[in-house]
Amino acid sequence: AHLDRIRAVDDDVRAFLVVDSDGALDCAQAVDEHRANGEQLSPLAGVPLALKDVVVTRGLQTTSGSKILEGWVPPYDATITRKMREAGIVILGKANMDEFAMGSSTENSAYGASRNPWDLTRTPGGSSGGSSAAVAAFEAPIGIGTDTGGSIRQPAAVTGIVGHKPTYGGVSRYGLIAFSSSLDQAGPFGRTVLDTALLHEVIAGHDPMDSTSLDVPVPPVVAAAREGAHGDLAGLTVGVVKELGGEGYEPGVEAACRAAYAKLEEMGAKVVEVSCPHFGYALAAYYLIAPSEASSNLARFDAVRYGLRVGDDGVRGLEEVMSLTREAGFGPEVKRRIMIGTYALSSGYYDAYYGQAQKVRTLISRDFAAAFETCDVLVSPTTPTVAFKLGERVDDPMAMYASDLCTLPAPLAGLPAISVPAGLAPAPGGGNDLPVGLQIMAPALADDRCYRVAAAIE
Numbered sequence: 001a002h003l004d005r006i007r008a009v010d011d012d013v014r015a016f017l018v019v020d021s022d023g024a025l026d027c028a029q030a031v032d033e034h035r036a037n038g039e040q041l042s043p044l045a046g047v048p049l050a051l052k053d054v055v056v057t058r059g060l061q062t063t064s065g066s067k068i069l070e071g072w073v074p075p076y077d078a079t080i081t082r083k084m085r086e087a088g089i090v091i092l093g094k095a096n097m098d099e100f101a102m103g104s105s106t107e108n109s110a111y112g113a114s115r116n117p118w119d120l121t122r123t124p125g126g127s128s129g130g131s132s133a134a135v136a137a138f139e140a141p142i143g144i145g146t147d148t149g150g151s152i153r154q155p156a157a158v159t160g161i162v163g164h165k166p167t168y169g170g171v172s173r174y175g176l177i178a179f180s181s182s183l184d185q186a187g188p189f190g191r192t193v194l195d196t197a198l199l200h201e202v203i204a205g206h207d208p209m210d211s212t213s214l215d216v217p218v219p220p221v222v223a224a225a226r227e228g229a230h231g232d233l234a235g236l237t238v239g240v241v242k243e244l245g246g247e248g249y250e251p252g253v254e255a256a257c258r259a260a261y262a263k264l265e266e267m268g269a270k271v272v273e274v275s276c277p278h279f280g281y282a283l284a285a286y287y288l289i290a291p292s293e294a295s296s297n298l299a300r301f302d303a304v305r306y307g308l309r310v311g312d313d314g315v316r317g318l319e320e321v322m323s324l325t326r327e328a329g330f331g332p333e334v335k336r337r338i339m340i341g342t343y344a345l346s347s348g349y350y351d352a353y354y355g356q357a358q359k360v361r362t363l364i365s366r367d368f369a370a371a372f373e374t375c376d377v378l379v380s381p382t383t384p385t386v387a388f389k390l391g392e393r394v395d396d397p398m399a400m401y402a403s404d405l406c407t408l409p410a411p412l413a414g415l416p417a418i419s420v421p422a423g424l425a426p427a428p429g430g431g432n433d434l435p436v437g438l439q440i441m442a443p444a445l446a447d448d449r450c451y452r453v454a455a456a457i458e
């Protein structure tokens with residue numbers, strides 16, 4: 001049924017780069033056979049999924065949205081791919097994304113943008129916009145994204161679905177094509193909080209193949225989603241972050257979030273305002289740290305080891321082939337990030353830029369620590385605006401970067417955060433009302449708190 005749905009709508013939505021019909025049907029059939037044999041199966045066995053193309057899949061092309069990896073078929077599975085296959089999850093195909101996860105709209109994909117199913121002239125967010133569009137368009141009930149600065153939560157918010165960025169180290173990064181290694185985390189999308197939690201439990205847990213993976217129990221997110229659904233939040237203190245709202249935020253977004261805060265209060269939570277004075281510097285710090293790490297991570301695309309090779313005529317030298325390949329294979333945003341990152345890391349500028357950004361990162365972590373002394377969770381809008389029009393921000397990188405104002409602090413501090421639908425707001429420029437996301441942030445390893453509050457709001 002989902003393959004039929006993809007055939008019916010994906011020419012418009014363009015969520016998928018590759019649809020693996022045969023692989024999906026084989027997997028579904030294998031699950032049926034296990035079930036017929038009376039075997040004990042995981043709760044998501046047989047459930048179809050859209051997988052962001054940054055996650056490697058053995059035997060299935062993986063491009064990370066880039067021309068430089070066009071045609072690359074990985075010889076191995078990412079740990080999360082393996083875990084999903086073992087749980088009997090049916091991988092329908094690889095979902096579109098901004099090239100190397102750099103962007104907020106999928107417009108940086110080398111393969112063209114995905115569209116928001118609520119309004120095909122608007123973006124489904126990014127960088128995991130293919131996965132969010134697929135789930136919102138009923139092409140898949142669940143999906144996987146990755147979040148470095150907001151790329152799960154922002155697309156979830158603007159397509160009206162649930163998306164969670166786990167605590168850093170909670171989900172293995174082995175087999176994720178690296179963008180910014182100290183920030184990247186894979187996480188689940190779903191149309192309900194419980195679906196999202198069930199997928200979280202499948203992918204989470206310690207992995208010896210990832211040196212930053214935490215060797216601790218997986219937070220009880222499914223139990224928390226079930227508990228939250230009862231709508232009793234007595235004893236919980238919710239902090240509304242003062243700095244994540246006000247000027248530059250659409251009135252409809254603010255109104256929907258204020259209504260959600262009132263609902264939390266009705267369910268017994270104590271709602272207070274908190275100040276996190278350094279959150280205003282998150283954007284500047286992020287756009288030094290993430291490009292710095294990217295400039296190093298992307299050095300592996302050297303025309304020798306993977307994918308594209310341009311100008312290898314037996315006469316040109318290695319350096320020239322490398323530079324022709326990177327010139328042709330990387331898109332403009334990726335080149336911009338490599339240049340910013342290389343500059344920020346260069347001798348003479350390192351302390352002024354990269355070193356300074358790392359200090360700001362520490363101050364943001366301290367803001368969180370202070371707020372969590374009095375609050376159990378922190379809340380804000382997930383995004384300052386509803387889904388914007390395709391083309392609206394492509395020529396203005398600063399406007400595009402501002403899409404992530406609210407989502408950047410949590411990953412800089414390694415903390416978990418979820419986006420859950422919180423009603424609709426008017427569409428600037430006309431058209432149907434569009435979804436608003438509420439963001440719920442929690443201390444490290446307290447992912448279950450995000451799910452509990454999200455399930456109460458849902």
Ligand code: GLN
Pocket residue numbers: 101102103104126127146147148149150151152179290401404
């Ligand atoms: N939009 C942000 C960026 O372009 C975040 C991307 C992400 O989380 N992968 O870097």
